[in-house]
Amino acid sequence: MSQRQDRFLAIVNPAAGGGKSAKLAGETLAQLRKSGLAVDVIATTSSGHASELAAEAYTQGYRRFIAVGGDGTAYEILNGLFGRAKPQDRISLGFLPLGTGNSFLRDFAEDGADAAFRALLAGRTRHVDLIRLTHSDGEIYSLNILSLGFTADVGALTNRYFKPLGALGYLLGVFVRVAQLRRRTFTLRCDEDSEWDDRRALFLTFNNSKYTGGTMLIAPDADSTDGYIEFVRWGPIGRLGLLRALPRLYDGSHIKHPLASRRAVRHVEFNLPVPVDVLVDGEILTLECRSIDILPGALDVYI
Numbered sequence: 026m027s028q029r030q031d032r033f034l035a036i037v038n039p040a041a042g043g044g045k046s047a048k049l050a051g052e053t054l055a056q057l058r059k060s061g062l063a064v065d066v067i068a069t070t071s072s073g074h075a076s077e078l079a080a081e082a083y084t085q086g087y088r089r090f091i092a093v094g095g096d097g098t099a100y101e102i103l104n105g106l107f108g109r110a111k112p113q114d115r116i117s118l119g120f121l122p123l124g125t126g127n128s129f130l131r132d133f134a135e136d137g138a139d140a141a142f143r144a145l146l147a148g149r150t151r152h153v154d155l156i157r158l159t160h161s162d163g164e165i166y167s168l169n170i171l172s173l174g175f176t177a178d179v180g181a182l183t184n185r186y187f188k189p190l191g192a193l194g195y196l197l198g199v200f201v202r203v204a205q206l207r208r209r210t211f212t213l214r215c216d217e218d219s220e221w222d223d224r225r226a227l228f229l230t231f232n233n234s235k236y237t238g239g240t241m242l243i244a245p246d247a248d249s250t251d252g253y254i255e256f257v258r259w260g261p262i263g264r265l266g267l268l269r270a271l272p273r274l275y276d277g278s279h280i281k282h283p284l285a286s287r288r289a290v291r292h293v294e295f296n297l298p299v300p301v302d303v304l305v306d307g308e309i310l311t312l313e314c315r316s317i318d319i320l321p322g323a324l325d326v327y328i
Contacts, residue, residue, distance in 0.1 A: 029086035032063040033119070033145075036075050036102055038094030039068050042125035049123040050093050053142070060146050064091070069098075079105030089117045091145070095125035099168060100306040107155065107166045107323070119145045119327035126239035128307075129169045132249060133328045144327040152322035153249045156233050158305070161313035165305055168324070170237045170244075171317060172304040173211050174228030175259075178202045181302045181309045195238070203268060208261035211297060215256065215290040225261040227284075231293065231317050232257060235277075238307075245277030246287060252321035253289035260284035293317040 035054055039047030050066075057064050067082075069075045079090060079102045090106075092099040099120065106116050120127055120141040130137025144150070156167040179198045187194030212223045230237075232244035232255040247255035262270065262284050273279040280287055295314045303312050 029082075030088045032065055032087065033057075033089045033091050034079075034082045034087045035064050035066045035091040035093050035121070036078050036098065037066060037068045038075065038098040041094035041098060042123060046094050046123045046125065050121070053121055053123060054093070057142075057145060062145065069094075069101075073101060075101035076105035079103075080109055083109060088114060089119075091119040091121055093121045093123060095122055096128055096169060096307040099127070099129070100308060103155070103166050103168060103324070107157075107320075108164050115325055117150055117325035117327065128236040128239055129234045129249070130328060131236045131239070132234045132247075137328075141328055148327075150325040150327050151250065153324050153326045154233055154252060155320040155323040156231060156254060157318045157320055158303070158312070159315045159318070161300075161315065165310070165312075166320075167233060167306050168249075169234050169306045170230055170232050170304065172228060172230040172237075172243075173301055173314075174209065174226055175202060175207075176228045176230065176237075176243075177302040177304040177309060178205075178207065180304045180307075184309055199271070203264055206264050206267070211295070211301070213293055213295050215288070215293050221296060227259045227262050227267065229259075230257045231255075233319075237304075241274050242277035243274065244287070245280060246289075250322070251289070252319060253291060254293070254317065254319050256288050256290050256293070258286045260286075291319050 037050045122138045134140035158165045179202045183195050183198035187197045208225045210223050212221050214221050232247040233249045235247045237243050244255040294316050300311050300313045303310050
């Protein structure tokens with residue numbers, strides 16, 4: 026057995042949290058080492074670099090990783106590993122969301138960051154599911170959420186124009202997209218459905234966990250350990266109705282809206298004529314989507 030299989034590789038995104046991650050990482054990782062964990066450290070230098078580092082580390086024998094940053098850091102690490110890792114190799118991932126948020130951890134504890142730190146010290150893991158999106162050029166893996174429609178539209182606009190403004194920028198993105206409201210068809214069918222669903226919708230989300238954006242309870246019935254994708258659909262609501270209902274996204278009561286629905290599924294097949302913007306764990310990608318599948322218990326998470 027490679028000695029590296031007993032060590033952690035902490036991949037640090039120094040830009041996360043507006044640079045807070047870089048300032049806090051050294052002391053926090055030192056605490057882990059002082060407690061007896063064998064931790065190697067490497068920092069990213071650009072977007073996508075964490076995926077490259079994780080992939081190279083896997084070939085060197087690492088199987089335990091720590092994402093030091095936000096949701097995007099974990100996303101990049103997972104996508105550097107899965108699709109490459111052998112089925113018999115168990116990959117484990119811990120989190121140190123220093124100076125930024127982690128939506129996934131909120132499913133397990135209100136103090137998600139502290140809970141993740143304690144889990145690393147205790148060596149406590151649990152099996153969690155992953156979502157795999159197959160598109161025309163390959164596969165993408167998600168721990169948190171895949172979304173099409175309004176949510177992806179807001180994310181794309183915010184990333185392009187308002188990202189430096191933080192939470193205010195996201196709010197601006199919401200109001201601009203409300204003004205430009207589009208209710209489109211994303212033709213799909215799930216599991217054993219025989220008919221295609223081509224109804225118009227505001228957004229569709231395919232969730233592994235309950236929260237997104239840190240505080241939005243998009244999928245209150247999601248469970249990242251149950252072997253299912255939580256599919257939430259919100260129908261073609263109008264502008265005024267949407268503005269009135271937006272606060273309900275933060276307490277999960279939007280699910281009770283007459284235009285909303287949910288179901289637990291294992292497989293989703295798309296019939297989309299053109300590439301679309303997709304929100305994947307906080308990242309916006311333009312993809313020609315083919316299908317979505319759940320990978321039950323594919324990842325060991327320290328939580």
